Amino acid sequence: MKKYKIYHILTLLLAAMMAVSCSTTKHLPEGETLYLGLKKVTINNEDKSKAGQKALAEAEGAISIAPNNAIVVKPNIRFPIPFGLWIYNRFERYEKGFGKWIFKKLAAKPVYVSTVNPETRIKVASNLLHDYGYFDGKVTYRVDSTRNPRAVKLSYDIDMGNPYYIDTVTYEGFRPQTDSLIHAHFDEGLIHSGDNFDVTVLNQERQRLIDLFRDNGYYYARNEFITFLADTIMRKGYVKLKIVPRQSIPEEALRTYHIGHTSVYLTGYNGEQPDDSLKLRNFTIYYSGKKPGIRYGVLRKRFLYRKGEVYSQTRQNYTQEALARLGVFKFSEFQYTPRTGAEKDTLDVRVNAMFDLPYNSELELNVTTKSTKQTGPGAIFNLSRKNFRRMGASLNLELKGSYEWQTSSTVDGDKSVMNSYELGAALSLEFPRLVLPWVRDRIDPFRFPSQTNFKIYAEQVNRARYFKMLSFGGTVSYSFRPSRSMKHTVTPLHLAFNHLQHRTATFDSIAQANPMLFHSLDDQFIPSVTYTFTYDDSWRHRRMRIWWENSFSSAGNVTSLIYAAFGKSLKEREKKFLGTPFAQFLKFSSEIRPLYYINDKQQIAGRLMAGVIWAYGNKTIAPYNEQFYVGGANSIRAFTVRSIGPGRFHPAENAAYSYVDETGDIKLEANLEYRFRIFSNLFGGNLNGALFLDAGNVWLMRKDEARPDAQFTFNKFFDNIALGTGLGIRYDLSFLVLRLDWGVALHVPYETGISKYYNIPNFKDGMGIHFAIGYPF
Structure with a gap:
């Protein structure tokens, strides 16, 4: 009986698949055949060298055309449900209304063999092999039938033949002045004896020469004024190359200006x-x-x-x-x-x-939901006045705020409402150049972008039933680029004041139980110096791109030396500036973001971040706003902001300080994300999807009796790492990216009563939903 049922189920599935297959071709125009992708690509005489693989990749790119609902072109992997083709066949007849809208947004036009045009593609692929020095290379194809008589696959045979190499390179026929330029920059040449013959390198060398001429007064120099003469007869397998000017070059192109x-x-x-x-x-x-x-x-x-x-x-x-x-x-x-x-x-x-228009504004809205049952909206508003006072500078005003409310029966033993808020304002003046008293030349000493930024700010944090804190300060920072990929940022002056305006009796009682945590909120003055180095090669448009940033900060040391200059001991505790103790710490952080482009519609993005802060001297506890945290829309997305750590410590929901943010002195975080296109040109933008995996935690440098297991240790290191996965959708308008991520917790570092690695008591409690603007990294 069971075998009978299984047989019928398989029969129905096979019939359904055949029906689906036929439904994608029954509306094809007369004489057209549906293209189902590559069946096989055979490589003969493959050259395993770097140059050979480059040539092969170009040839394969010419023949690797994606069929409908393709996931990967080579090997040919297609999504089993041809949704786009169904929409095309079903709604093609509509000329207006909702049917026309569905067709325009969701239909996928069938890819025909005539559109692929394999005859032309094998010629293009063969010519590409020739361009890379494989003059004997040849590409052929054959048609492979399928179960559907109106749908076929294509197979290709690529015979690379033998590569040709550069024998000698000479520059002949140039006028004395240009000939002198060529020989003065001869070491910069891109073509050398023994190199693989490569037309792309020849074109690059021609462009180098034209750029050299145009940089030395030859305004009318053009690429078409230089050509190549190649001789493959003198030595088998080698090319004797001459680079010469064309005949009849206009006189103005031979003159310097x-x-x-x-x-x-x-x-x-x-x-x-x-x-x-x-x-x-x-x-x-x-x-x-x-x-x-x-x-x-x-x-x-x-x-x-x-x-x-x-x-x-x-x-x-x-x-x-x-x-x-x-x-x-x-x-x-x-x-x-x-x-x-x-x-x-x-x-x-x-x-x-x-x-351009003198004003520019941006508004960012978000909604936060915390594990403490606190929920509320947030907003950031930016207003910029470009060309402020005709100086070419930008005056920027930033206003931000968030409000949270919480209803809970665990506070004071009865139902109550807790309201918290954060308010902030910042005013900055940014110059697109270095503003320094000794830079008086006509230009900055750097050809690439440099900036000077002056900023003042104030922020107020109100944690209901606990405290109200005011932070304010200012910075002066300089950024300059010695090259297109490298950026240096120096902040020689950053002054910040933290003032605890109000504290409740509840706060004081918690402070006695956990002094290390709450000393970070004490009144203090934070004078610091910061240096940041950033490497970014995304402008190269390579398949693998790297963004890497390292930052080092030192706080209180210059102030301490000034303190000593007035006869005060460096060992004296509670050294003060304007009546307020100042912080002393060293802080280092490093973050690297690799981005790998599979193609224009698929990317793999990663991030690895580490940071450490060491407070000493005047203050052995790092300021609250300098400590590290994980969680949130741009971190471990299965958890809310500052809800993990430090270490294996986690306050119980009914603990006295369960509403205090969880921060630490050490941070490790790693993220991996697969990004893919879902729909193109949907209401003027692209709808993209993402699958992600996030991991990380924060720890304390020193032992804290009130927070057991919070100190960093290698013991059970991987059990100390919070892990989450999830998926997201992103609507990309090029100038704006709207992002919705759904994170799912897989492991938390603290005790939950479950001994397995997946130790989430309730699935719904291990979810995080984040709506944000922009990519997380």
């Missing part, structure tokens, strides 16, 4: 045309209104050249980048006009620029 007069035409953000001008020496600003919309000196210093200098493409690019970094203009367009007659080697420069 110098910079003449510069004119900048400023158009208002409402389209106001210039009606007045300001000229100093060889630089003229044309503007509308009573005075230029930007100060003359600010604008002039963005131009990295002077009259009489040889034209340079690099200086032009840096000048355009410098104008863009001002954040003042929508665009800036450069035009060069050669003079006539005796000054025909001089270029006059005209720049057309249009002002």
Whole structure:
């Protein structure tokens, strides 16, 4: 009987699959065949070298076309339910209304064999092999039938043949001045004897030469003015290469040019045309209104050249980048006009620029739900005034606030309402350059972006039934980039004051039971110096990209030395500044974020972060706002913010201080996330999905009797790590990303009464839902 039922179930499933298969092809146009992907790709004479694998990848890319509902192209793995094709077949006939909307948003047009066009693709793949020096390479294909007579797969055979190598490279036929330039920069050449022949490298070498010429006055130099002569007969398997100028190059392309007069035409953000001008020496600003919309000196210093200098493409690019970094203009367009007659080697420069809107604002809303049953909204509002006082600086105002309420029968033994809130304001002035008294040159000493930021802020935290704390301070920071990938940020001055405005009797009783935790909230002055190094190679657009940041802070040491300079002992406890004890600590953190692009629709993102803070001297407990924490929308998403740790410690829900945030002196955190496209162009944006795995915890540096098992130890280290997984959806509008993540706890480091690794008592209690803006990392 059971075998009979199973037989019928299998028969029904097979019939359903055949019905589905037919339903995807019954509406195909006459003469068309549905493409189901690659069946097999055979490689003959495969070259395992790096150059060979690069050539093979290019050839395979030319033939690896995704069929409908593809998950992976090679090997050919498709989602079993062709949802997009069903929608296409069912709703194609609708010309308006809801059916048309469904078709437009969800349908997937069938991929035909005629669209794939394998005849053309094997020619492209073969030519790619030739371009990479595999002149004997050849690609062929065959059609493989399937159960459906109107659907097929394709198989390809790639024969790489033998690679060719560079024999000799010579530069011939150039005029004496350009020939001297070539030989002066000969070591920078990209083609060398013994290298694999590679057309892409040849093109890069040609571009290098043109860039070299244009950086040395040859304004009209173009790529098409250089060509290559290759001889493969003299030595079998090798190419004798000559790089030569083309015949009949225009005379102006053979002449070097110098910079003449510069004119900048400023158009208002409402389209106001210039009606007045300001000229100093060889630089003229044309503007509308009573005075230029930007100060003359600010604008002039963005131009990295002077009259009489040889034209340079690099200086032009840096000048355009410098104008863009001002954040003042929508665009800036450069035009060069050669003079006539005796000054025909001089270029006059005209720049057309249009002002951008002066104000920019952002509003971010969120809703927080904590394990303490506290819930409430939060908001952050940013308002920026660009080109403040015509200085090219940005004046930024940030206002933030959150409110939480909680109803619980565990407080004071009866039902009560606890209200908490956080308020904050910050005002900053940011200059797109270094503002230093000794930097008086016409430009900053760095060609890449540099910034100066002056900031003041104030924040107030109210924890109902416990305390109210006010924090305020200011910073001065400098950022500069010695290269496109590296950034240095120095904060030589960061002054912060923490003042406990109000404390309740409940707070005082808890402080006696747990002095280490609550001393971090004491009144204190925090003078610190910070250095941060950031490496970011995302601009390279490689498959694997790395972002890595290291930060080091030192607090109270300079103040302590000043204290000693006035005859006070360094060993004296409770050293004060303006009547307030100041903190002393060293803090280091490192965070690395690798991002691997499988393709444009799939990525694997990771993050590994570690941090440590050591308080000593005047204060042996680190300030509350300098301590580390985990949990929340951008951390371990199965848990709410500051709800894990330190170590294996976790306050019971009915404990006196269960509502106090959980922080520590040491932090370890790791995240892994698979991101994938669900729908493209959905209401103007892309709907993406994510699967993630998060892990981490915080610990104390010193033992705390009131918080047992909170100190860092290698004993049962992995049991000390909180672990969570989950999935999320993201709506990406390119300028804005809306994110919803659902986290599920797998393991908590504290005791729950369950001895297994999965020690979550109730599944619903191990869930975290987060709505946020932007990616978590």
